[in-house]
Amino acid sequence: MLLKDLRTHYTSKIDPAEMADKKVSVAGWVHEVRDLGGICFVVVRDREGRGQVTLVKKKTDPELLEKARGLVRESIVSVTGTIKPEAKAPNGYEIIPEQITLLNEAESPLPMDTTGKVDADLDTRLDSRFMDLRREKTTAVFTIRHEVLKAVRGFLSSYGFIETSTPKVVATATEGGTSLFPITYFDREAFLNQSPQLFKQMLMSGGLDRVFEIGPIFRAEEHDTRRHLNEATSIDIEASFCDHFDVMEILENMVAYVYEQVIANCSRQLEALGVELTVPQTPFMKITYGEAITIVNSYGEESLKWGDDLSTLSEHTIGNHVFNETGQSHYFIIDWPTEIKPFYAKPYEDKPELSKSFDMMHRTMELSSGAQRIHDPEQLKSRIESQGLNPEGFEFYLRAFRYGMPPHGGWGIGCERLVMTMLGVENIRDVVLFPRDRRRLSP
RNA sequence: GUCCGAAUAGUGUAGAGGCCUAUCAUGAAGCCCUGUCGAGGCUUCGACCCGGGUUCGAAUCCCGGUUCGGGCGCCA
Secondary structure (H helix, E strand, O other), X not given: OOHHHHOOOOHHHOOHHHHOOOEEEEEEEEEEEEEOOOEXXXXXXXXXXXEEEEEEHHHOOHHHHHHHHOOOOOOEEEEEEEEEEOOOOHHHXXXXXXXXXXXXXXXXXXXXXXXXXXXXXXXXXXXXXXXXXXXXXXXXXHHHHHHHHHHHHHHHHHOOOEEOOOOOEEOOOOOXXXXXXXXXXXXXXXEEOOOOHHHHHHHHHOOOOEEEEEEEEEOOOOOOOOOOOOEEEEEEEEEEOOOHHHHHHHHHHHHHHHHHHHHHHOHHHHHHHOOOOOOOOOOOEEEEHHHHHHHHHHOOOOOOOOOOOOOHHHHHHHHHHHHHHHOOOEEEEEOOEHHHOOOOEOEOOOOOOEEOEEEEXXXXXXXXXXXXXXXXXXXXXXXXXXXXXXXXXXHHHHHHHOOOOOOEEEEEEEHHHHHHHHHOOOOHHHHOOOOOOOOOOOO
C-alpha cells in the first residue's frame, strides 16, 4: 500500500450528502475511544478536524472491534471504510470501518492532555510542544500566524515590494543598543544579526526600490518578560523616495489588511480561541513624543522629562489614554528625540533635536518602529560617531551611501507581537513554536 | 539583574503542625452498558522539588539551593 493511500480525505473534507456509501481513508491521531458496550466510537483527529468511526458490535468483525477497543489515545491510525450520513454523529457522518491500520502506537501516559479537559502550564506545554500542537487552540494560533504572514506577503507584494533575504551571520559588532550573540565563523568571531537594518538600506542603494524581509532576529539581552524573545521574527520593509509618513501609511494599511484576512479566512480558528476580531481603523492616531510625555505626566504616576525613553508603565498609560479617547488599540508615537533613536534615523532639517522617526504601538506594547533614514553619508558618519560607535566598523554600509543613495524610509514590526496582540495572547511564547528565551534552549 | 509568588500522581488541583495510610478532576487497567459526542456507573493504580533545621510529630513552620510563574529593569 502506498502511504498516500492511507489518507484519501481530511476528516473535514467529507461531505455526507455527496459521499454517502463512498469508500474513504482517513488518517491521524486517535483522539478518543468511547466504548459503550454494544457500540464503540473511535474519534480520529487530523489537522483539519475530527471524524467519528463507528463500530456496532453485532455488525462488526470481532477482531476489528477488539482492535478498535485496544487503541491507545494519540496513536497514529489509518481507517478505511464507508461513509454513512448520520444526524447523531459529529459533522453529520460516520465511517463504518473495514480496516484499521495501526501505524504508530503512543506510549502511555501522555505528557499532557490534548482534549482540553485538563489544563497544562505553558512550561509543560513547551516541554512537550509536539503534543501541545495537537490541541485545537494551539493549532489555531499557528494557523493564524501562517495567515498573518501570507497576508503580509500578499499586501507588500501588491505594493511593489520585493522579498529579500539578508545574512543572519554578520561581522559588525553592533549598531549600538542591544547586545549580540557571538559565534565562531571558522577561525573568526562573528555575530548573529540583531536586525536586517543595515542590509535593507544597502538594497536601496542597489536600486531594488522597495524590499521586505521576514526573518529571524537575535538579541542577547537578558530580558525576562512575557513580550520578549531572544530569537524573534521580524517583518521589515525599506522603501526609496518615501518619508516617514509614507511608510507609516503602508504600515497601518498592512496591519488593517492582515486583520481583514485573518477574519476572512480563519473563522474556525478564531472561534476555537474565543477571539472576536475587529479591523483597526485607519489612519491610526498620531501623537508626538512631546505629547506622549505630557500625557504620562498628567496622570501623575510618573514624572518624565524630555529626552527620557518611555517606561513600560508609561506605554500602558498612553495606550489606555488613547484607547479611552478613540476606542482604538493602535496608534503612532512620532517625532522622537534624535538622541534616543538609532543613528540612521533622519533628524528634521529645521529641528535637528527631533527625528523623523516613529513607533507603532498597541495598547499593551510597542509593535514596530521606523523612520525616514539619513541618506547623506557624511551626516550618517557623524551620527555614528556621536552615538559613540566607530565608523570603521560600518564601512561596508557607508560605502553604499557614497555612490547614489536615494532618500528612503522603512520599519520593522515584530511578527510575534503582531500575532499576540491580535489574539489577546498574554505570553509571547505561546505564539512561537519553539521559543528561545533567557532560559529555554531546548526543545 | 531585581522584587513578589509558587513547587503535591503523567496532567491540572485541594491542603493553614497531629483529622494525611493526602482531596478532586483527568488519565491508565478491569468490569457493566446499543448512539456516545468532555458518555455514564462500579473497582483498582499512581504524587508531597532537593538538602538542612525547628518539633514528641512537618506536605504544612524556618534556612539554603533548584526550577517555574508574574512585575520591573535591560531591550534602535
